[in-house]
Amino acid sequence: MTLEETVIITTLAGELSLILTRVKSGEARRVASTIAAASVLAYLLLCSASERSLAGFIGLTSTAIGLVAVLAAYSLLSEDVSAHNALTVALCSSATLLAASTDLIRLFIAWEVLSVSVVALTAYHRDKEGAEAALKYIMLCGAGTALALAGIALTVVETGNTSIEAARSASPLAKTLLLAGFGVEAALFPLHFWLPDAHMAAPSTASAVLSGIAIESAAVLVYRLVGGDQLMRTIIAPLALAGALVGNLSALRQDDLKRLLAYSSVANVNYILLAWSTGNALATRYAFLHILAHGLLKASLFIVSGVLLAVYGTRSLSRLSGTASRDNILKFTVVLAAMGLTGAPPLPTFWSELYMGVGLFQSSLALGLGFLASVVISFAYYLRVVYTLAAGSGEPLHGKRLPSILALSLVSASILVFLLYAKVLENFLPSL
Numbered sequence: 001m002t003l004e005e006t007v008i009i010t011t012l013a014g015e016l017s018l019i020l021t022r023v024k025s026g027e028a029r030r031v032a033s034t035i036a037a038a039s040v041l042a043y044l045l046l047c048s049a050s051e052r053s054l055a056g057f058i059g060l061t062s063t064a065i066g067l068v069a070v071l072a073a074y075s076l077l078s079e080d081v082s083a084h085n086a087l088t089v090a091l092c093s094s095a096t097l098l099a100a101s102t103d104l105i106r107l108f109i110a111w112e113v114l115s116v117s118v119v120a121l122t123a124y125h126r127d128k129e130g131a132e133a134a135l136k137y138i139m140l141c142g143a144g145t146a147l148a149l150a151g152i153a154l155t156v157v158e159t160g161n162t163s164i165e166a167a168r169s170a171s172p173l174a175k176t177l178l179l180a181g182f183g184v185e186a187a188l189f190p191l192h193f194w195l196p197d198a199h200m201a202a203p204s205t206a207s208a209v210l211s212g213i214a215i216e217s218a219a220v221l222v223y224r225l226v227g228g229d230q231l232m233r234t235i236i237a238p239l240a241l242a243g244a245l246v247g248n249l250s251a252l253r254q255d256d257l258k259r260l261l262a263y264s265s266v267a268n269v270n271y272i273l274l275a276w277s278t279g280n281a282l283a284t285r286y287a288f289l290h291i292l293a294h295g296l297l298k299a300s301l302f303i304v305s306g307v308l309l310a311v312y313g314t315r316s317l318s319r320l321s322g323t324a325s326r327d328n329i330l331k332f333t334v335v336l337a338a339m340g341l342t343g344a345p346p347l348p349t350f351w352s353e354l355y356m357g358v359g360l361f362q363s364s365l366a367l368g369l370g371f372l373a374s375v376v377i378s379f380a381y382y383l384r385v386v387y388t389l390a391a392g393s394g395e396p397l398h399g400k401r402l403p404s405i406l407a408l409s410l411v412s413a414s415i416l417v418f419l420l421y422a423k424v425l426e427n428f429l430p431s432l
Contacts, residue, residue: 003051003059004100007044011093014040018086030081034074037085041067041092048096054288055100057428058220061292065212065299066092068410069205072403076306077203084124088209091117095217099224104152104162107221111148115141115185118214121206122198133201137194141184144191148181167225175226179235182225185218188236188273189243192266196250199262204306207258211265211302212295219269220291223276230279237277241370243270248377257305257315260381261298264341267374268294274371275356283359288429289421290352293414297337297347300410304333307403308389317388324389329404331390336411338382343375348417 001009014036021032041063048059066088073081073088090113097110119141123134152167154174159166167178184191195215199207226232247267254260268290275287307330308323309315324330340347343354353375361368417424 002100003047003053003055004097004106006047007059007093007096007100010040010044010047011089014089015086018082018089022082030074033082033085034070037070037089038067040089041070044093044096052427053100054220054429055096057288057292058099058217059096060428061295062092062095062213062217064413065295065410066209068299068303068406069208072208072303072306072406073203073205075402076205076303076310079125084121084203084206087117087120087124088206090114091121091209092213095213098217098221102164104155104164104167107164108149108152111182111185111218111221112145114214114217115145118185118198118210121210122202124203124206125201127201130201133194133197136197140191140194144181144184146181147177151175151177151181164224168228172229172231175229175232176235178225179222179232182218182222185215186222186273187215187218187243187266187269188222189239189246189266189270192243192247195266196259196262199258199265199302200256204258204302204309207262207305208299208302211261212299215265215269216272216291216295219272219276222273227276233277233279236273237364237367240270240274240277241367241374243267244274244374245370245377248374248381252377252381254381255317257308257317257320257385258302259315260317260385261301261305264378264381265294265298267378268298268341271353271356271371271374274367275359278360278363278367280359280363283356283363285425285429286352286355286359289348289417289425290356292417292424293348293352294341296410296414296417297340297349300333300337300407301341303403303407303410304330304337307407317385321388322391325391327404329401329408333404333408333411334389335386336415337407338386340411340414342379342382346418347411347414348421350418351421 017036024032045063048056070085070088073084094110094114101107119134119137123130151174155167155170158170187195244267247263251260251263272287275283324334340349343349360371
């Protein structure tokens, strides 16, 4: 049985089990839902880890982050977690399918499942902020879906089949429609404006999934469909460079921790798209490593933001001074994850950003310098995050130990990737 078939069957069975947990009430439902979702994601993680392909790589990344998000939600979400868990399973599974499917129709269905999961998680708290963010997402990504569907339809008309190879041989117009449509979800500049608002409204565990899985999976889909076309790469390059700079400059101005992390995600997904746009083999290969590296570290910081919000009732950095300084788990997580996201060792972003940068300089001096400037800017705001949260002295942190430990586990996993990065790429992406 292929990974695609395994994911579909397991996900359907898992969603059914999550529906059945709703017959319980109170704490029993909370426990049963968490166990069911965690079991599904753990099984898919094992299946992905044994699959030596791009789909296995994306599946491993998405299920690892989804598993931690589901476990952390047990402590961080005050609402019923069963819907959150069902949506997380659906999103992680659809992300894997976007990397595994070779048929445009199945890809589009997986895309729709991912999109519906994102909008539902965005509006999860059922408040005004969530409704506004979800509406903005529906408007932007709804238009993107229409463009993507038009691109698929045009591809089928031109080529007579629905394989992914047909998209690669379609006309420039069809490819442009596919790029514009799927580029919205990938937060390709200037189609990224929905993302910060979605992160602000969504639960922190959902933000970990959105930032670590959703936008990167959409970027992988863009790469699979149009990444081999020179004209599309020429279009993507300046947009991705602008997105990297705008994302980091916008993060520099934020006081809200989640909004800062959201803009940083905009910058990082545009790093990946920028590297792919060059066609350089080195930059392309390490852009895939950056998906895993960035996903693990950013998810850990979003979970930290959820812990701080639950304990202190705020996400404002100016009001969180020293809050992680008296808790070693949070302190290590903040310091390692934040510095890792600037490209500092011993986190795998050191390797991914180093070799993406080398590849970009090999391809174009302007792109290399732009990328370097963007990385330098990220140092400024992540140093501020570290100094604000981890320096000085604050009140001891009481409670929420499980999410803090889970956040640190993602950082620990990323350190393992740092040590084994060459083996990871060799095992999962041998043909790149």
